[in-house]
Amino acid sequence: MLQLVSMTDFRVFSAATMEPAEEGTTVLTGANGSGKTTVLEAVAFLGSQRSFRGAPREAMIRNGAERGYVRGELMVEGRRTTVELELARGAGSRAQVNRQRARRLELAEAVPSTVFSPDDLEVVRGGPSGRRRLLDDALVGLDRQAAMALEAAERALRQRGALLRQAGGRASAEIERSLDVWDARLATAGDSLVSARRVLLGRLHPLVEAAYRALAGTGDVRVGLHYEASWSGPYADALAARRREDLRRATTTAGPHRDDVAIELDGRDSRLQASQGEQRCLALGLRLGLHRLMAARLGRPPLLLLDDVFSELDPMRTRALVLELPPGQCLLTTAVPVPSGVQVAKVLDVAGLSA
Helix, strand or coil: CEEEEEEEEECCEEEEEECCCCCCEEEEECCCCCCHHHHHHHHHHHHHCCCCCCCCHHHHECCCCCEEEEEEEEEECCEEEEEEEEEECCCCCEEEECCEECCHHHHHHHCCEEEECHHHHHHHHCCHHHHHHHHHHHHHHHCHHHHHHHHHHHHHHHHHHHHHHHHCCCCCHHHHHHHHHHHHHHHHHHHHHHHHHHHHHHHHHHHHHHHHHHHHCCCCCCEEEEEECCCCCCHHHHHHHHHHHHHHHCCCCCCHHHCEEEEEECCEEHHHHCCHHHHHHHHHHHHHHHHHHHHHHHCCCCEEEEECCHHHCCHHHHHHHHHHCCCCCEEEECCCCCCCCCCEEEEEEHHHCEC
16 A cells, blocks of 8 residues: 655655555545646556656656656555656656666556546547557556567567668668568567457456446446457568558558557447447446456555546436445545545645645
8 A cells, every 4th residue: 555655846846745544535635736636646657657647757847857756655465665766857767666676567566556537538539549558558567478568569669660760761681681670579579469458358348348337327238349450460461561661651550559449339439429428437437447457466456546537427427436436545636525435534635745
């Protein structure tokens, strides 16, 4: 469980420390712009090195500062863990777990969390990148081998992209040899990553459908989650077949970075044929499903971060969501009164967090 998070030159905070309740819900209060969501962002950042608000790292460093810092102290099964992140403008950002350099995988294992925010609606109605990111973030916390495949695929895509741009539309023998090497690495990692994504969708589907039905108050709606790859057959064959086109366009035109997930309600495309209320229930259902998968893997619920999710829900869906939320440590920001049924253990005004 999270015992403390401290922020230095992070967003609006020059220096601030927050100590949540170890069980139940800690409610963060304060005026608009005071930093309520920033506290949740810092906690989620500890486990992902990424802003759930989609902000670049530079935007999280306080204006006028060159570097920002986030530090978390956790206690898991009697063992104390310290996670420290340093954000730099440009190169130089660092991550450590117990003073040892850490990758994204180690951070996700040290600070597992699930974030619910109003922006989750864009996962359902927005472009493919949000849906891919949802799956990949989950894989990092659920499947170590898949996380390694994700890292390898991202590295190979960067290297292959650099080679394609260097070629300028014409491939020398040296470029071709280098592309052969990176194509082989990308094909292996890409096939593994896509396989893991498909398995995750299969495990996630019944959980999302059950959560959707509970939130929407209906017992017969069918939710569909379908993986849509940007190529067919072995990925190595697709890369070879598209090499000329990739050289011409100086980009990799097929791969896990261009795939999508189709989300359907009774066979309807949820992006185009679902109401906003239905889309919101789907977004919440996806998060609840992933939270339950993570809890099953860990043997305990991950930290739950709720960023103003209740203000967007009607009373019926609010009651349903409260009933669906699992027990455990939770941080909550809200612009409306805390719904009945939420176990409030502590209330903190963010204005009092600054040193």
